[in-house]
Amino acid sequence: MSHHRLIVRSQEKRKCFCFVLPYSFSFCHRTMKILVAVKRVVDYAVKIRVKPDKTGVDTQNVKMSMNPFCEIALEEALRIKEAGFAKEVVAVSIGPSQCVDTLRTGLAMGADRGIHVEANSSFLPLTIAKILRSLAEVENPGLIFLGKQAIDDDCNQTGQMVAALLGWPQATFASKVVLDNDKHVATVDREVDGGLETLSVDLPAVITTDLRLNQPRYATLPNIMKAKSKPIKKMTLEDLKVDIKSDIEIVEVTEPPKRKSGVIVSSVDELIDKLKNEAHVV
Amino acid sequence: MTRAVLLRALTKNKFVASNIPRSLSVTNLSRCISTLILAEHESGSIKAQTVSTVVAAGSLGESSTISLLLAGSGSSLHEAAAQAASCHPSVSEVLVADSDKFEYPLAEPWAKLVDFVRQRGEYSHILASSSSFGKNILPRVAALLDVSPITDVVKILGSNEFIRPIYAGNALCTVRYTGSGPCMLTIRSTSFPVTPISADSQSKKATISQIDLSKFKEDSVSRSRYVGQSTQDTERPDLGSARVVITGGRALKSVENFKMIEKLAEKLGGAVGATRAAVDAGYVPNDLQVGQTGKIVAPELYMAFGVSGAIQHLAGIKDSKVIVAVNKDADAPIFQVADYGLVGDLFEVIPELLEKLPEKK
Numbered sequence: 001m002s003h004h005r006l007i008v009r010s011q012e013k014r015k016c017f018c019f020v021l022p023y024s025f026s027f028c029h030r031t032m033k034i035l036v037a038v039k040r041v042v043d044y045a046v047k048i049r050v051k052p053d054k055t056g057v058d059t060q061n062v063k064m065s066m067n068p069f070c071e072i073a074l075e076e077a078l079r080i081k082e083a084g085f086a087k088e089v090v091a092v093s094i095g096p097s098q099c100v101d102t103l104r105t106g107l108a109m110g111a112d113r114g115i116h117v118e119a120n121s122s123f124l125p126l127t128i129a130k131i132l133r134s135l136a137e138v139e140n141p142g143l144i145f146l147g148k149q150a151i152d153d154d155c156n157q158t159g160q161m162v163a164a165l166l167g168w169p170q171a172t173f174a175s176k177v178v179l180d181n182d183k184h185v186a187t188v189d190r191e192v193d194g195g196l197e198t199l200s201v202d203l204p205a206v207i208t209t210d211l212r213l214n215q216p217r218y219a220t221l222p223n224i225m226k227a228k229s230k231p232i233k234k235m236t237l238e239d240l241k242v243d244i245k246s247d248i249e250i251v252e253v254t255e256p257p258k259r260k261s262g263v264i265v266s267s268v269d270e271l272i273d274k275l276k277n278e279a280h281v282v
Numbered sequence: 283m284t285r286a287v288l289l290r291a292l293t294k295n296k297f298v299a300s301n302i303p304r305s306l307s308v309t310n311l312s313r314c315i316s317t318l319i320l321a322e323h324e325s326g327s328i329k330a331q332t333v334s335t336v337v338a339a340g341s342l343g344e345s346s347t348i349s350l351l352l353a354g355s356g357s358s359l360h361e362a363a364a365q366a367a368s369c370h371p372s373v374s375e376v377l378v379a380d381s382d383k384f385e386y387p388l389a390e391p392w393a394k395l396v397d398f399v400r401q402r403g404e405y406s407h408i409l410a411s412s413s414s415f416g417k418n419i420l421p422r423v424a425a426l427l428d429v430s431p432i433t434d435v436v437k438i439l440g441s442n443e444f445i446r447p448i449y450a451g452n453a454l455c456t457v458r459y460t461g462s463g464p465c466m467l468t469i470r471s472t473s474f475p476v477t478p479i480s481a482d483s484q485s486k487k488a489t490i491s492q493i494d495l496s497k498f499k500e501d502s503v504s505r506s507r508y509v510g511q512s513t514q515d516t517e518r519p520d521l522g523s524a525r526v527v528i529t530g531g532r533a534l535k536s537v538e539n540f541k542m543i544e545k546l547a548e549k550l551g552g553a554v555g556a557t558r559a560a561v562d563a564g565y566v567p568n569d570l571q572v573g574q575t576g577k578i579v580a581p582e583l584y585m586a587f588g589v590s591g592a593i594q595h596l597a598g599i600k601d602s603k604v605i606v607a608v609n610k611d612a613d614a615p616i617f618q619v620a621d622y623g624l625v626g627d628l629f630e631v632i633p634e635l636l637e638k639l640p641e642k643k
Binding site: 124125126152155157161162163169173187191195197198201202210211212246249252259262263268275281 | 418
């Protein structure tokens, strides 16, 4: 009897929820969540060394930091939140346990919480995109921000792939993002060959950021302290049920051929002479 | 003893047996290399990067067929298609998708189109150039096909083995594609120069066919729209394919001073480039930026004025034939890659060069 009542009540509740849904959707901007993917990479200022066995690049005892394009993506999400267009900014990082440091940096910049998908091998962008799709299905963000490329693998693929997997529109290489929440639309200036292109995309959408989008903030000491108490949820690949695709094999990693050392000339005349008679380019 | 011999014979046999079909399938594979290239065109003509991509496709295997896919609408599409048919002797077919949906290069309908065309024909490879257009669309197609694409290929070693730069060109990575779907690549056009085509092979024309789009289903409501474009009109050659590139850095100090770089470029018939610092300072628009995050150039002559030579900039110029650097700072890293360096004040050097360089054009 009591069981029966309970079931009825829960059914009623579910019905109720259905009515609530369109209502909450129309006020989506107040509750919009932004997901930002951040990657831990070798710091951009480090001169990398190729391993002697040609299996890759030495990342042991090398300074690591947040990929610069990801910093820009996070900064943009934070600005959107500060302008009142979003409620929450969630930073996600996929990789080994040290990714938590990258997430803490993100939390110190102002992200509300972090998700760390623990993985001890490195994945191809397609697998990363599948992980992000699974997370998007759970978190239901209105926007996903990513950097346009990671400065280690230089792939420039993940954002486009997440958009494809979710069936969402994409705006890549963004240098300006303007949100119109009443219409659920983002107007994005994109850096394309030969100038700028402006697109408008319906939300939810995926945006990847170019360097000129903004100047990321530095985390202040109080914010770094505050970040320590912000939540980071740990997840595994099993939680997200993602199949790992490895259809590309790294055969070897080598150093690029060195350029022949050049000469310092002492005058413009000598330079012109060399260009004319030695290099034959003018 | 006998058992061991028998075993060895058996395994050997097995080895041979398994080897025959494999070698057969390999020759089969190389026989059926069929490449689809997503072509870029503008105001009635095909872009130079696309022709470079055709050159790259030609080195995938000996007997391969190359199909160029052109999408768009109106007369400029058909002009471009006619030109594409004779742009390179190795192009076997030009496919034309004429629809308002492709008036602008929006990733969503274009990615669907490539997938649609792929379903009609059997393609072992799908290529695009590593331009902002190719990088926007190709990974989206790849995800629809559940395939890992390979970005910025600079060398083709075989039908599924490629070299691409990583870490801003500070390392080269050789990769092998092992997947079952089509192998998808974006091609760095400066690594596959187009050699002049002889007159008799130029007359060879590929067939042009229209794609029947009646079964092409796009999402009922398009969720992205093209708003506009601001292009920088210049009469100078395109930065990505220019024979000479003259670049200025932050040391130019102002928009006015940057005009000196432009004058020098004009004199040499070259294109103007800039470092990120010069772009950020507002001296020139951002599409002139040379480097890992901007354009990759590989001209015959690259001249850098007031450029320090940050890693990200060097990544974009490494393949230039001759690099000239002019900088006040003798320790600037640019001198490590320069063939000819001149330590001096660019405000004195550029006017002198303008005066003394022989006239080109």
